[in-house]
Amino acid sequence: MMIIMRTNATAKEIKAVVDRVQTLGFQPHSSQGAERTIIGIVGNNPISAQDQFIHMEGVDRIVPISRPYKLASREFIPENSTFPLDGVQIGGEGVILIAGPCAVEDRNLLLETAYAVQEAGAHVLRGGAYKPRTSPYAFQGLGEKALEMLAEVREITGMPVVTEAMASEQVPLVAKYADVIQIGARNMQNYNLLNAVGESQHPVLLKRGLSSTIEELLMAAEYILSHGNRRIILCERGIRTFETSTRNTTDINAIPVLKTLTHLPVMLDPSHSTGQWQYVTAVARAAVAAGADGLIIEVHPKPEEALSDGGQSLKPERFAELVRQIRGISEAVGRYVPPSKTSKKVEGSH
Ligand code: PEP
Ligand code: MN
Numbered sequence: 001m002m003i004i005m006r007t008n009a010t011a012k013e014i015k016a017v018v019d020r021v022q023t024l025g026f027q028p029h030s031s032q033g034a035e036r037t038i039i040g041i042v043g044n045n046p047i048s049a050q051d052q053f054i055h056m057e058g059v060d061r062i063v064p065i066s067r068p069y070k071l072a073s074r075e076f077i078p079e080n081s082t083f084p085l086d087g088v089q090i091g092g093e094g095v096i097l098i099a100g101p102c103a104v105e106d107r108n109l110l111l112e113t114a115y116a117v118q119e120a121g122a123h124v125l126r127g128g129a130y131k132p133r134t135s136p137y138a139f140q141g142l143g144e145k146a147l148e149m150l151a152e153v154r155e156i157t158g159m160p161v162v163t164e165a166m167a168s169e170q171v172p173l174v175a176k177y178a179d180v181i182q183i184g185a186r187n188m189q190n191y192n193l194l195n196a197v198g199e200s201q202h203p204v205l206l207k208r209g210l211s212s213t214i215e216e217l218l219m220a221a222e223y224i225l226s227h228g229n230r231r232i233i234l235c236e237r238g239i240r241t242f243e244t245s246t247r248n249t250t251d252i253n254a255i256p257v258l259k260t261l262t263h264l265p266v267m268l269d270p271s272h273s274t275g276q277w278q279y280v281t282a283v284a285r286a287a288v289a290a291g292a293d294g295l296i297i298e299v300h301p302k303p304e305e306a307l308s309d310g311g312q313s314l315k316p317e318r319f320a321e322l323v324r325q326i327r328g329i330s331e332a333v334g335r336y337v338p339p340s341k342t343s344k345k346v347e348g349s350h
Contacts, residue, residue, distance in 0.1 A: 001040075001041055001050065001062055001063065001064045001065060002038050002040050002063045002065060002075070003017055003038070003053050003059055003062055004063060005017070005037040005038070005039065005058050005060060006060045007036045009057075009058030009059075009060075010058060013056070013057045014037050014058065018039060020052060020053065021041055024052060026041045026042070026043045027226075029042065029225075029228070031076060031077045033077075033078065036060070038076065040065070040070060042226065063075075067261070069221065071226065072218045072221045072262045072263075073263075076263075077263040078263070080265070081265065085123075085124065085160050086158075088123045088338055090203075090231075090233060091233075093335055094338040095292070095293065095335050096123050096294035097117075097121060097295055097323060097337065098122065098124040098126050098162060098205075098294060098295065099117035099120075099122040099125070100122075100125045100126035100127045100298070101127050101298065101306065102127075102128055102131075102271075102298045102308045102313065103128040103129075103131050103142075103306075103307055104128065104149050105142070105306070106149075107152065107153075109301065110149050110153050111153050111156065111157075113125075113316070114153045114156075115157065116301065116319070116320075117316065118159055119340075120316065120319050120320035120323045121320075121323040121337060121340050122323070123159070123340050123341075124162055125153065125159040125161045126182075126298070127146065128141050128163060128164050128308070129141050129143055130143060130170060130174075131164075131308060132164070132166055132186045132187070133308065138308065139307040144173065146163070147163065150178065157341070159340075159341065162205055162296075163177070163180075163181070163182060164182040165196075165197065166184065166187060167193060168190075168193045168196035171202075172200070175200050175202045178202075179203065180203040181197050181200070182205045182207065183204060183205070183207060183220075184207055185208060188206065188207060188208060188209035188212055188216070188217065191223060194220055194224055195227065197229070198223060198224040198225070198228075198229045200229070201227075201231075202229070203232075203233070204224055204231065204233070205296070206224065207235045208234070208235065210240050211240045214254055218258075218262055221234060221262070233266075233267055233294070234264050234265065234266045235268070236250070236255060236258075236268050236287075237272040238250050238251070238275075246273075246275055246276060247276070248272060248273050248274070248275060250270065250287075255287060255292050256290055259291050265293040266292055267292055267294040267295060267296055268287035268294075268295055269295070270283035270284045270287060271296075271297055271309065272298075272309075272312065274312065275311065277313060277314050277318070280312065281325060284326060288335070289332070297314060298314065299319045301316060303315060323337065
């Protein structure tokens, strides 16, 4: 339920309510809106505690949150949630571009890719260190070595990095190197992992499960939010359907649906949602037209030699063309692509 404070409630009155929530054994989640403070209470049947608050100074009214996800719902936070990531605003008016290889394969290749996508306009570098592969015999990622390479390339280019943690034990290590921790589609309902990234208070890119509903995605986000970690990006990456002509089916509907149901930023991954580079640009355009707050795209200088997902990876020049088109689409829907950081090229490093 939500305790809606009066517009003129004092800090002392707000604190008294927060203290009472804690005394009753619930965790308060405050949201400071433009006009008033809303204090969310989630936990076992907090509605029984309603009478405890209605007579307190500064309280306007008590409203139940009707959705099963509470902190993730727009009922609780009506405005879009935004957070800064190394100079760019996630969830704001800017359309944020995340790009890079599926997996980190080699230091120089990673640096070359980072320079290329940054020059094309990308803001954040992606690259897997721990790879969730269908086959145990496929390339599993370089692990900590890859994290070190990401950190080095981050240092050289100034691009923040996103990389996946596949298990809760990996979270502290990944958090040490990466700016954003990715939770992959296969782990969307790994509740131990969700709790671990929630506790880490590190920004999270949460991908929709292969066969998960939008509500299940929001319930997964709720796990992270329940630990007080609000820096979450939701990511649609295609779902399993009867259609076999593409790797997955892009659920474009998910973008406006999520933007309606939740205040969290929503991005699309057209690489995994299509599985073929030929379709990536068209679907990326559709996502931005549908209101996505950003895109995450696989780019590889030599896709034919990539150790994973080469078939869906764009060459850097094709990515640059995609960015040009995305700028146009963004403007058409009242958004813009913020400038990327100018590459801090170091002598002899490239
Ligand atoms: C990835 O981003 O490389 C990845 C494995 O994505 P997903 O979890 O969406 O399949
Ligand atoms: Mn991939």
